[in-house]
Amino acid sequence: MHVPRECYPLQEAIDTSLAHLTTAQRRGLVWWVFGTLLAGSGCLSAVLVALGPFVGRAGQAALRQSLREWLRDGGDKLVPGAAQLEVATCFAPLLRWLLGWWRGAALPVALDVTLLRDRVAIVTLAVLYRGTAIPVAWHVTAANRQGQWLTPALRLIETLALAVPGTMPVLLLADRGLWSGRLWDTLRCLGWHPLLRVRPDVTFAPHGGTRVKAVTLVPGPGHAWVGTGVAFKHHPVRRAGTLVVMWDHNQTEPWLVLTDLAPTDVGVCWYGLRTWVELGFRSLKSFGWQWERTRRTDPDRVARHTLVLAIATLWTVATGTREEDAEGRGCDPDRVRLVLPPPPTRGRRTSLFARGLVRVRWQLLRTRRLWRQLWLWPDPWPGTPPNVTVIIHAPLPN
Numbered sequence: 001m002h003v004p005r006e007c008y009p010l011q012e013a014i015d016t017s018l019a020h021l022t023t024a025q026r027r028g029l030v031w032w033v034f035g036t037l038l039a040g041s042g043c044l045s046a047v048l049v050a051l052g053p054f055v056g057r058a059g060q061a062a063l064r065q066s067l068r069e070w071l072r073d074g075g076d077k078l079v080p081g082a083a084q085l086e087v088a089t090c091f092a093p094l095l096r097w098l099l100g101w102w103r104g105a106a107l108p109v110a111l112d113v114t115l116l117r118d119r120v121a122i123v124t125l126a127v128l129y130r131g132t133a134i135p136v137a138w139h140v141t142a143a144n145r146q147g148q149w150l151t152p153a154l155r156l157i158e159t160l161a162l163a164v165p166g167t168m169p170v171l172l173l174a175d176r177g178l179w180s181g182r183l184w185d186t187l188r189c190l191g192w193h194p195l196l197r198v199r200p201d202v203t204f205a206p207h208g209g210t211r212v213k214a215v216t217l218v219p220g221p222g223h224a225w226v227g228t229g230v231a232f233k234h235h236p237v238r239r240a241g242t243l244v245v246m247w248d249h250n251q252t253e254p255w256l257v258l259t260d261l262a263p264t265d266v267g268v269c270w271y272g273l274r275t276w277v278e279l280g281f282r283s284l285k286s287f288g289w290q291w292e293r294t295r296r297t298d299p300d301r302v303a304r305h306t307l308v309l310a311i312a313t314l315w316t317v318a319t320g321t322r323e324e325d326a327e328g329r330g331c332d333p334d335r336v337r338l339v340l341p342p343p344p345t346r347g348r349r350t351s352l353f354a355r356g357l358v359r360v361r362w363q364l365l366r367t368r369r370l371w372r373q374l375w376l377w378p379d380p381w382p383g384t385p386p387n388v389t390v391i392i393h394a395p396l397p398n
Contacts, residue, residue: 003027004054006363007034009370010315017097018090025085028070031063032308037316038364040357042289042309044068071301087303091137091156092163094310098127098136099163101318103339103377106169108270109136109160110277111153111178114284115143119297122306123149125156126280128173128273130324130352130379133280134317135310136160140299149178154186161190171195173274176256181237188260194241195259195271198231202256204243205230208395214245214256218391221249224268224384227393231258244268248388263394269382283353284309288316313353318374320356324348325377333359339375 003011011030018026035047048064055063069077074084099107108128115121121143126133137160139152157172164170172187176197187194198214205211206229217225225245232238242261246268247254257271285292289309296302321342326333328343363370384390 003030006369009372017093022083032067033311036308036312037360042291043293071304073300085304087307090307091159095136095160095163098314101374101376103375108273109170109172110274111172111174112277113149114281116292116294118143120299120302123153126277128276129376131276131279131348132283132353133277134314138306140303150180173271184239193261195257198256198258200253202231203233206393214243215254217245218247218254221247222388223247224388224390226263263392267381268384268390288353316356316360317352318376319359320352321376322374323355323359342377
């Protein structure tokens with residue numbers, strides 16, 4: 001079955017970015033992503049309904065079987081031993097695809113874990129972007145396993161590191177439940193910058209000072225402290241770095257974030273970007289692709305389906321970027337020819353994902369082709385709130 005002409009730009013992008021896949025794998029992926037964008041849902045039933053008019057009644061049974069076969073292992077296919085899609089081989093190409101559109105100097109990446117009900121857990125690396133997150137690598141496992149996140153997470157990070165230019169700074173953000181000395185050491189070895197939240201009871205010895213409870217470095221809400229020193233008391237887990245203690249007026253307790261960046265090179269509010277990964281999960285689930293409705297329990301099939309949703313998210317967010325930037329400049333997004341820095345924004349009333357999905361579905365339903373010229377231009381890194389007093393502890397070396 002030939003894909004409709006409306007999604008030729010999507011087909012060209014997949015053929016170029018994921019050229020290592022077989023022709024059949026790429027065509028199946030195009031149909032899956034096209035149907036997901038058109039339906040506004042990644043559920044197989046919704047995708048089939050959306051694609052029905054394009055294949056006719058006679059082709060619906062074949063399409064259903066084709067989409068199901070695309071998700072299966074080689075031994076489970078109607079033709080046993082047929083080539084199965086190895087999702088891990090797509091992570092580095094997917095990130096290169098994203099970086100081809102990226103207009104930022106640095107790349108913020110979040111590491112987090114999400115659940116699909118009580119069936120599977122997904123360790124995810126996602127690029128943080130304009131109030132949302134775009135998945136670029138993931139590992140799926142049974143939801144009832146304990147302590148299974150670190151080894152696959154390190155493997156994902158090492159895979160993605162191959163796709164990032166050596167001159168591009170990468171900051172990895174993770175919540176305190178994912179703190180690990182191995183994670184810290186791996187990131188530093190790869191040249192990535194950790195921005196890892198630590199527990200509130202951690203101790204810290206500022207350079208030239210005595211060890212104290214880190215939370216005592218700020219007197220209360222409305223203050224932040226940034227300084228170099230050594231975190232943790234016991235030798236095996238000690239890590240030298242820069243601690244950021246940020247206590248905004250609307251926080252019940254301060255953030256404690258450990259990084260290897262110099263005190264003058266890190267913003268006290270940068271860790272706040274990590275919340276975008278949760279908004280990204282919301283777009284994958286109830287707010288967008290209805291991921292939580294899946295009844296799949298096989299990790300490999302869930303991982304392949306996640307590739308569909310990741311590409312659909314990348315395309316949707318990039319389309320929303322063009323729409324938002326054109327609106328900010330007062331011009332027609334269909335007539336944009338130059339990629340320019342986005343105009344200053346006073347706040348985003350509509351999420352980039354929602355804006356992009358409306359535009360993509362309008363293009364497909366009106367038999368208009370998808371845009372070929374897309375980009376990702378991140379917002380500036382957040383500055384210090386005017387009502388927060390910052391103390392920087394950066395003693396000069398002897």
